[in-house]
Amino acid sequence: MGDIDDALERAEREAFTRRPPKTLKAQVGYLVKQLKTTRAVARELGVSQRSVERYRKGERKNPPRAIAERIDAAVQARWQPQLRKRRRDHAAASTGITVETRARFGYTAPIGTTDDGRMRRLTVHLPPEYARRLFDAREQGAGDQQLRDIVAEGLQEIYFKDGGRRADQLKVAFTDIDYFDVSF
Numbered sequence: 001m002g003d004i005d006d007a008l009e010r011a012e013r014e015a016f017t018r019r020p021p022k023t024l025k026a027q028v029g030y031l032v033k034q035l036k037t038t039r040a041v042a043r044e045l046g047v048s049q050r051s052v053e054r055y056r057k058g059e060r061k062n063p064p065r066a067i068a069e070r071i072d073a074a075v076q077a078r079w080q081p082q083l084r085k086r087r088r089d090h091a092a093a094s095t096g097i098t099v100e101t102r103a104r105f106g107y108t109a110p111i112g113t114t115d116d117g118r119m120r121r122l123t124v125h126l127p128p129e130y131a132r133r134l135f136d137a138r139e140q141g142a143g144d145q146q147l148r149d150i151v152a153e154g155l156q157e158i159y160f161k162d163g164g165r166r167a168d169q170l171k172v173a174f175t176d177i178d179y180f181d182v183s184f
Contacts (some may be wrong), residue, residue, distance in 0.1 A: 005138060005144065007182040010181070021075060025058045030078075045071060103180070104176035108171040124155055126151075131184060134147060
């Protein structure tokens with residue numbers, strides 16, 4: 001996962017209407033319900049099937065930190081999928097997304113080019129078309145660079161080119177992300 005994928009995941013989690021299970025037994029029980037078998041859960045978490053059965057029964061309550069984090073991440077990723085889909089669909093159809101970032105932006109333009117961009121802090125609302133492209137690319141398994149390219153294009157068109165009112169031949173490079181956050 002990259003910066004943009006992580007930010008999209010955090011934004012989806014902010015919409016939860018109920019809290020996901022907190023205890024290990026409840027989390028593993030939820031994963032078994034979602035994935036149907038303890039073998040599938042074990043494969044997902046990278047542990048033995050017997051370990052999953054022990055966690056599920058409550059025989060083992062304190063897994064190693066790395067495994068506990070994988071269990072929590074697997075539960076979070078599957079929690080309230082209909083709500084997540086509704087929010088993504090709404091953003092892609094009507095509201096768009098708001099991007100807040102601090103990153104290095106360079107440019108290429110007819111009057112000159114710079115490889116040595118400067119750090120900027122931007123908060124920009126991107127229209128629904130960029131939200132749709134971003135969600136579609138993420139769903140199809142796009143890498144972090146492809147997601148960055150979509151966001152860079154959106155920032156280029158909306159912020160730097162001001163919706164086509166200036167700098168029509170400007171090409172923006174989006175690199176060295178210090179932080180990146182999304183809301184929708």
